[in-house]
Amino acid sequence: MSHEKRTILRVGLGGYGMMGGLYAAVVDNVNRYFRDAPFRAVKANAFVFSDEEAERAAEDGWTPVRSIDEMLENADYAYPPLPNAMHCSVALAAFEKGVHCFSEKPLAATLDEAFAMTQAAEANKRFLNSVNFIYRRSPATVYARKLAQSGVFGDMTACRLQYWQSWSASIFEVPLTWRFVEEQAGGASYDLASHCFDMLNYVTNERPRTVSAIATTHVKERRDLKTGEMRPVYVDDTLEANFALSGDAVGSLSVSRNCFGHENSHKFEICFERGTLAWCYDDLSTLWVYAADGGLKLPNGEAISRGWTKIDCNRKGFWNHDFADGHRIGYRDLAVYQLCENMRAIDALESGREYQSDAPIATFRDALEVQRCVAAALLSAKEGRRINVADVKATGEK
Numbered sequence: 020m021s022h023e024k025r026t027i028l029r030v031g032l033g034g035y036g037m038m039g040g041l042y043a044a045v046v047d048n049v050n051r052y053f054r055d056a057p058f059r060a061v062k063a064n065a066f067v068f069s070d071e072e073a074e075r076a077a078e079d080g081w082t083p084v085r086s087i088d089e090m091l092e093n094a095d096y097a098y099p100p101l102p103n104a105m106h107c108s109v110a111l112a113a114f115e116k117g118v119h120c121f122s123e124k125p126l127a128a129t130l131d132e133a134f135a136m137t138q139a140a141e142a143n144k145r146f147l148n149s150v151n152f153i154y155r156r157s158p159a160t161v162y163a164r165k166l167a168q169s170g171v172f173g174d175m176t177a178c179r180l181q182y183w184q185s186w187s188a189s190i191f192e193v194p195l196t197w198r199f200v201e202e203q204a205g206g207a208s209y210d211l212a213s214h215c216f217d218m219l220n221y222v223t224n225e226r227p228r229t230v231s232a233i234a235t236t237h238v239k240e241r242r243d244l245k246t247g248e249m250r251p252v253y254v255d256d257t258l259e260a261n262f263a264l265s266g267d268a269v270g271s272l273s274v275s276r277n278c279f280g281h282e283n284s285h286k287f288e289i290c291f292e293r294g295t296l297a298w299c300y301d302d303l304s305t306l307w308v309y310a311a312d313g314g315l316k317l318p319n320g321e322a323i324s325r326g327w328t329k330i331d332c333n334r335k336g337f338w339n340h341d342f343a344d345g346h347r348i349g350y351r352d353l354a355v356y357q358l359c360e361n362m363r364a365i366d367a368l369e370s371g372r373e374y375q376s377d378a379p380i381a382t383f384r385d386a387l388e389v390q391r392c393v394a395a396a397l398l399s400a401k402e403g404r405r406i407n408v409a410d411v412k413a414t415g416e417k
């Protein structure tokens with residue numbers, strides 16, 4: 020690698036599905052929304068799987084290629100939003116070629132792969148290892164983290180984590196894509212519970228210590244588009260879990276892809292000794308705060324009754340961005356901010372500075388611990404017993 024400070028970051032993209040397609044807009048916008056981004060993002064090669072994907076990628080300004088090696092060839096930074104079972108091999112190849120790696124969640128299809136990725140990342144500390152737990156980028160979750168970790172609310176006592184979607188419900192007749200195949204680590208648990216466990220840790224620094232769960236598969240067969248036949252589905256579409264945290268704190272989690280009325284409803288309520296924080300993606304820049312101490316007083320000294328305060332966090336002073344102050348932001352904006360935050364982390368790495376942020380990226384190590392929680396919940400569901408999360412280890416992990 021050159022010792023001159025880089026000015027551009029060549030982005031290599033793996034896959035041109037939903038997330039891959041979104042990245043064209045992300046790369047286009049990052050330097051407009053974040054004028055202080057340390058590098059200019061440039062589209063390089065996109066690894067595609069069909070002529071149709073190649074056409075779309077080329078229209079969006081990428082050079083379509085048909086192998087991971089070609090994708091990494093002229094990239095400084097790789098983002099491979101591929102089926103979960105492909106994350107590990109791409110990340111290992113990226114580190115081997117000296118390319119920064121931004122991976123999707125869940126980190127991998129198995130705990131063994133997640134561990135291998137984390138080991139590779141930690142053996143190659145010069146390169147970024149970052150995971151797209153994108154809801155870390157909401158200004159409201161950034162503020163929740165600040166409040167929770169300030170200590171003013173006291174210790175955490177309980178939490179409720181939820182992520183409900185409806186797209187896989189039976190009436191939609193969604194075919195048997197990779198999202199429903201065990202080897203690809205499909206299932207609501209991997210897909211949605213991973214976001215919930217990361218969010219809990221991001222906001223509070225807490226992780227489940229023991230977990231007990233039930234997983235169900237409501238839609239038991241889906242059509243295999245290759246053969247036209249109905250085939251059994253082995254992955255869960257709903258997971259309910261309860262867990263113990265540090266001290267006496269406890270929590271529960273509910274994730275499902277079959278809940279009508281919820282397109283993408285990711286939320287938390289976290290209770291502390293002196294208040295509660297509540298957030299829902301449906302109104303993503305709003306944080307609800309209940310301060311049990313109240314604090315506001317009438318001129319005669321009488322305390323105003325305590326209650327919920329609604330805080331619009333998409334304002335300057337809450338987070339460091341160049342979006343229109345006070346105006347609604349959306350998923351794509353979070354993705355743009357994520358790319359900028361990854362650039363800041365890369366800049367720190369390449370300049371030999373410690374990366375510091377009020378809204379830090381999720382590392383492979385963070386995502387490995389999330390994956391351990393998901394694996395523990397699934398083991399509990401399978402064996403019908405409470406699981407000690409720390410006992411769930413990858414092969415060869417101490």
Ligand SMILES: NC(=O)c1ccc[n+]([C@@H]2O[C@H](COP(=O)([O-])OP(=O)(O)OC[C@H]3O[C@@H](n4cnc5c(N)ncnc54)[C@H](O)[C@@H]3O)[C@@H](O)[C@H]2O)c1
Pocket residue numbers: 033034035036037038039067068069072100101102103123124125151152153197210
């Ligand atoms: N962070 C988030 O908020 C978020 C949101 C959605 C998806 N994701 C993650 O991004 C990754 C990709 O998800 P997506 O929604 O873009 O998926 P997608 O199905 O829309 O796209 C998958 C891509 O992989 C390619 N592919 C290669 N082998 C395949 C195979 N065997 N079966 C199917 N496709 C194959 C497809 O051609 C396509 O380019 C997943 O890991 C998913 O969990 C993350």
